[in-house]
Amino acid sequence: MTYYDQHVHTYFSFDSQAQFEAYLAQTTHPFVTTEHLEMANPDDGGRDDAPDYAAYVAKLAALRQQVPNQLLRGIEVGYYAPKQAALSAYLAAGDYDLVLLSFHHDGQYDYQDKHFLTVPLRAHVEAYYDRMLAGLTAFDGADVLAHFDYGLRVLTVTPTQLIDWVGPTLKRILQTVIAKDMALEFNAKSAYQWDNLALYERVLPWYVQLGGTKVTLGSDAHTADKFETHFEDAKTILRAAGVTHLTTYRAHHAELEAL
Numbered sequence: 001m002t003y004y005d006q007h008v009h010t011y012f013s014f015d016s017q018a019q020f021e022a023y024l025a026q027t028t029h030p031f032v033t034t035e036h037l038e039m040a041n042p043d044d045g046g047r048d049d050a051p052d053y054a055a056y057v058a059k060l061a062a063l064r065q066q067v068p069n070q071l072l073r074g075i076e077v078g079y080y081a082p083k084q085a086a087l088s089a090y091l092a093a094g095d096y097d098l099v100l101l102s103f104h105h106d107g108q109y110d111y112q113d114k115h116f117l118t119v120p121l122r123a124h125v126e127a128y129y130d131r132m133l134a135g136l137t138a139f140d141g142a143d144v145l146a147h148f149d150y151g152l153r154v155l156t157v158t159p160t161q162l163i164d165w166v167g168p169t170l171k172r173i174l175q176t177v178i179a180k181d182m183a184l185e186f187n188a189k190s191a192y193q194w195d196n197l198a199l200y201e202r203v204l205p206w207y208v209q210l211g212g213t214k215v216t217l218g219s220d221a222h223t224a225d226k227f228e229t230h231f232e233d234a235k236t237i238l239r240a241a242g243v244t245h246l247t248t249y250r251a252h253h254a255e256l257e258a259l
């Protein structure tokens, strides 16, 4: 098994101090980081947070002289409709192996903000998935829909509530992922740190039933000790859900590996 983590952050992300070397000490496999591109970021005073691309490329070039791992380039796009043109322009100026698409904030609050503990739950869930479907439909150039449950991480929503409240929207999201030939991510941090495993167990078989074949597995590590955490647990869940392959990306090209 040569599968490797498809969701990793370093100090090129606004919310991580992790060093490449600390991850690379743990693996001989190819290695990719997916740094935050988060515009109008409420978790950072509304700033446009973007990786320093030239420094990122230079760091990878320097590391290639020091480690045997194949080093790939990735990014996690935090979609925000008013910034879509700027997000696309930033991406067009670089060259990536892997682009994750995420829905982290509504312009006012990051969805992990305690603010969302104070709003009506069902209306929030409906608004989150409406926003995800609209953004996913509008934005081209991403390889993977990351953590479909991000907007529920700080909340408690059961699989039954999810399907009752936003089933049709979620179905269209999964169909759009498939139509765009993207992958759906199993986010280990969401499943195991934020206790949303039941949502993944409900949605993954549905995705497979709709014809989805591309699934990535990501730790969403922001510190090196979280690298590839719970991957064996996750693989067991994925197999039970009917997922037969895991997907990695090079130059946006999906490579499937039997699970």
Ligand SMILES: [Zn+2]
Binding pocket: 076, 102, 104, 146, 147, 150
């Ligand atoms: Zn994220």
Ligand SMILES: [Zn+2]
Binding pocket: 007, 008, 009, 076, 220
């Ligand atoms: Zn992330």
